[in-house]
Amino acid sequence: MAKLLYAATMSLDGYIAGPGGDMSWLTEHVAGDNPTADRLLNSVGAILAGNNTFGGDDPNRGTDSEGAFGGRYHGPVFVLTHRPPAEPPADVTFVGDLPSAIAESKKAAGDKYVNVLGANVAKQCIEAKQLDEILVFVAPVLLGDGVRLFDHPGGANVRLKPLAGETAHWFSVVY
Template sequence: MALIYSATTSLDGFMAGPGGDMSWLTEHLGGEDEVADRVLARTGALLVGRVTFDGDDPNAGTAAEGAFGGEYDGPAVVLTHRPPADPVAGVEFVTDLTTAVARARELAGDRDVNVLGADVAMQCLEAGLLDEILVLVAPVLLGEGTRMFPRRPGGRVRLEPLPGETAHWYRIVS
């Protein structure tokens, strides 16, 4: 079971436009995507940052709302310093990274944990907890917004392509 950060990004490295706008992604969603289907089939739990959890879903109000275009139906752990007062069905709110990752792994069982959100993914990378990175590149330049990697990880991070996978699916090796 791996901790995977998978994200669709613009060619210039932005996951969201200004103000967290995800509407740009709508025209790039839908249709068959074998890589996304494989990731979804392997995913047993989500580890989500609070900004992403509260964020703009390009499919809001449609049958495709939610993770993986509404196809994901499973547990989620949200890493946050601001847990809500009222519970949310199928979602656990955790205030520290180590506990959040451990809980997500536990919920995932023998399947993968998929990380959603640039900041929580960066925290996992910096803590040495992230195993893989999958980048899906949309043919668009956004120019500004939320970067896939919001800051430098504090040193070089070596990656190696995963054999038999897309050209942008990597194992973290250091």
């Protein structure tokens, strides 16, 4: 059965996007070989993204590297939104509620990961106790403002457990 994995690159001060969702800062930090990212790409069977992430900034916009995993991901994409476009792209499924989005993306992923993209969708998955793992790549930069990896003012702690044999930044979520 598929697992839900929130994988993101964040700045050292905890941001996954700059002010206004700006992703241009990320370009210089995702270039080059990354064995963990390559292994992750081969383990992803579907993507579940929020509408802001799906329609937002791409650090590789207008290049051959545009899209998830630097344009190398080619598979099912599910977008959680209450406002699907009038003419949706043929290769994207728009879903109006979290339980259906999770069920459909897990079914499409088979025994691989559903890669959750977007801080808001990841937060919703955590609140619903559906997120299984978190993988964080830390970029050596301080953004100072923007979209946080996880932002839940007044919320309860979310316990994480490092996965054995993995890098210090790959965790399972403990409920």
